[in-house]
Amino acid sequence: MILSELFICFFFYSLIGWLYESLVCSIFGERRFINRGFLLGPYCPIYGTGAILCWIVLKENTNIFAVFAIAAVLCCTVEYITSFCMERVFHAKWWDYSNLPFQLHGRICLYGGIIFGGGVVVIKFFVQPTFMQLTALLNESLLNGLAIILFTVIGIDMVLTLGSWKGLNEHLSILHNTIYDKADGTFSKLTDRFWDTSISSVVEKGHGLFIRVQNINVKLEPNELRFFRAFPNIHIPAYEEILKRLRIKEKIKMNSAKELHQKPDVSPDISAEDVI
Template sequence: MWTLDTFIISFFIYSFIGWCCEVVYCSIPKKRFVNRGFMFGPYLPIYGSGAMVVLTLLRPFYDKWYLVFIFGVISTSIIEYFTSWALEKIFKIKLWDYSKHPININGRVCELNSTLFGIMSLVLVYIVDEPVRDLISKIKPFLLEPTAMVIVAILSADFATSVVKMSAFRKAVEEINRAKADAEEKIKAFRAENAENMALLKEKLYNDIDNLRARYYKNAKHIFNSNPSLTGSKDMRLLLLNAKLGIEERTARLKELKRIRKEEKRKNG
């Protein structure tokens, strides 16, 4: 069994091993170094916690590897789920999200990772645990307590720094979101206040276009009627087409206006 000092040292070693596994697992697909974890140092306390829970609870099932695997999946998934939930409650963000995985629970745990944790539990219990114990046993007894104290100091300082940094990050995100919401509200207010002006400006611009069309209407109509296959370069064809459509639109509007005036005269006549 562990003493408090050997427990702390074991926790630190397994946190470091977990960090190495995560870095390799995440860096290979990205093809670059990915420093995983909530904290800054090369350790992942969630792996240290999972390892200590597995080694403590599953030792009685040492002779039944399938129970080690099953209970390893369950125990590590509970730790991962609770850690994700706690971090989200405290900092209002998710540090990992498995929502896109086929089988997951609220995006906090998924079948793939839980299966991998079960396999890692087997490796931990049957392969890694004994060498780690042998390594710790080689530490001089008078160095165990100072070593454990240094580890606690490092982890505590790192955790405190990480909490401060994460809190600052959360506040920055909230401030950005507030600024974005304020900007959208101001834009909506500006549009509402200037809706009438925008409509008047739009009407004026279209009137200017209509007046421009009217200015060259007679000559342009003659050119198009006289040259039905009129063409040119690509850009010129587009200009000609737009001009033709504008003329046809104006012609239709003028005809409709004449028709309305005739009907008014007939009614008043």
């Protein structure tokens, strides 16, 4: 298998993983459609990585039970390492299985391992052989061109996503510093009266949020709020108190629910102020 063909497989399983994540979280979690992915596009690279790793390790293994067990361990290992690295790099906890039985540090759980193991069994014995037959119909030049296009798309997506994350952190940092200064160095000195007055407010601006604290105005853009929509339970320790006090997460959920039931002829740009 040439490198471009391997990358196309990676992209394909990243797409399948995104479909699985989005459907499960939309139907059983938020009960509304969410783009369940760190990146903008419809793909979750962690699934592509796990699928390709399992295919390389298990391609000569024909024992269905061994494939299931080894794949479950490999995929859970990939998920654990990914969770650990993302926490260290972005200083945020993106998913948490602490409320499920047989979990490890909230990063992996038995339920996920069973799903991954079963998924790899289906991929190895049914999906991958068919997929390879289809790619064999394409010449090497076409495969290389397609791989380059997909690689470029993901690269651009990564740059845009990192830019959005940086913007979100910069805006939250401004709010943090403003409130921190007001509290003379500690949030504990802020009374409920501070949060109950118009000195702090959240105003809807289209699909974004316009936040006012003291004399500071901050606009959280839609591409920055997307992280909260994709990962409703995301935990950002440095700014969790601000998010909680200003009810930003709740506001985003309310807006998403409102957009879901909004009539087509109602403009989403009508501003409505929610004083905290």
